[in-house]
Amino acid sequence: MPPVQRGIDRIVDGVRHPWVTTDEILEAMKTFEVRTDDIWVITYPKAGTTWMQEIVSILYHGCDIQKADEISILKRFLFLDQQKTDVPPHNEAMRMPSPRLIKTHLPPKHMAKQLIIKKPKIVYVGRNPKDNAVSLYNFHRAxxxxxxxxxWDEFFDAFCADDVIDGSWFDMNIYWWSLRNEENVLFIKYEDMRKDLASVIERVSKFFGWSIPDKKLQDIVKHCTFDSMKKNPKTNFSDCENIDQSLSAFMRKGEVGDWKNYFTKAQNAKFDKLYADRMKGSSLVFEFEL
Incomplete structure (x- = not known):
């Protein structure tokens, strides 16, 4: 049985996109005016985007947690991938003052072409593909x-075939890993955020050249734990009208290793082989359990 169509998606240049990622958006990315002082958070979908946005937001506001959380995380960053109003996001971006906070899941072939030329600060978050797939599957439900x-079996097959929204997990992560040594790119692993959030926050702060006042780090860590963010109405997407959290919470578990509750033995063996083949030649390594 084919997937039930609630939202209509389509394939553009070999990549599947949801209907809110319009042809106009994809065309605009070819000439989108990137600014050198932009602040970008880029991820494959459901890889820790909101988590990193909250960290960047707080550091951006001088480690003032209350100031950062005055408005929903949905409104702090411009999401370039979605057009839900009459105003395309690239037009909205032109009117925004600098420095702009921007997020995107667009794959390398559809990302803003000027990113490589203008070299704004970019934080990329990568997550192990098994947990990433499970999280994205549940996100589709809601x-x-x-x-x-x-x-889950249908989604698993689509994920392995790169036939899910924003395309190939492999292409996206290998591409940004290849740029990890660029001065304007910081590659963070989701699993490191789970293991040692304080160290990740310090890395992000150092990357942007922002200082953390004495004794403030632990306040930020406490505020930015997954459990804390799940309870925070400014970050848990409880104000997002298109997400039915009775079907699956936007911030669901955040665990490393939850994939073991979904992958059958046969699926795990199939994916391990696929992973070995597709990652061959790359030094990128992920942890699949902690």
């Missing part, structure tokens, strides 16, 4: 902008 899949 997000009315996206198609649903009748079973």
């Amino acid at each position: 997000n009315t902008y996206l198609r649903t899949y009748e079973t």
Whole structure:
């Protein structure tokens, strides 16, 4: 049985996109005016985007947690991938004062071309593909902008075939890993955020040249734990009208290793082989359990 169509998606240049990622958006990315002082958070979908946005937001506001959380995380960053109003996001971006906070999941072939030339600060978050796939599957269940899949098995096959929104997990992560030594790119692993959030926050702070006042780090760590953010109405997407959290919470578990509750032995063996083949030649290594 084919996936149930709630949101209509389509394939553009070999990549599947949801209907809110319009042809106009993809065309605009070819000439999108990137600014050198932009601040970008880039991820494959459901790889820790909101988590990193909250960290960047707080550091950006001088480690003032209350100031950062005055408005929803949904409104702090411009999401370039979605057009839900009459105003395309690239037009909105032109009117924004600098420095702009921007997020995107667009794959390398559809990202803003000037990113490589203008070299704004970019934080990329990568997550191990097994947990990433499980999280994205559940996100499809709740997000009315996206198609649903009748079973995990259907989604697993689509994920392995690079036939899910924003395309290949492999292409996206290998691409940004290859740029990790650029001065304007910081590659962070989701699993490191779970293991030692304080160290990750310090790395992000150092990357942007922002200082953390004495004794403030632990306050930020406490505020930015997954459990804290899940309870925070400014970060848990409780104000997002297109997400039915009765089906699956936007911030669901955040665990490393939850994939073991979904992958069958046969699926795990199939994916391990695929992973070995696709990652061959790359030094990028992920942890699949902690």
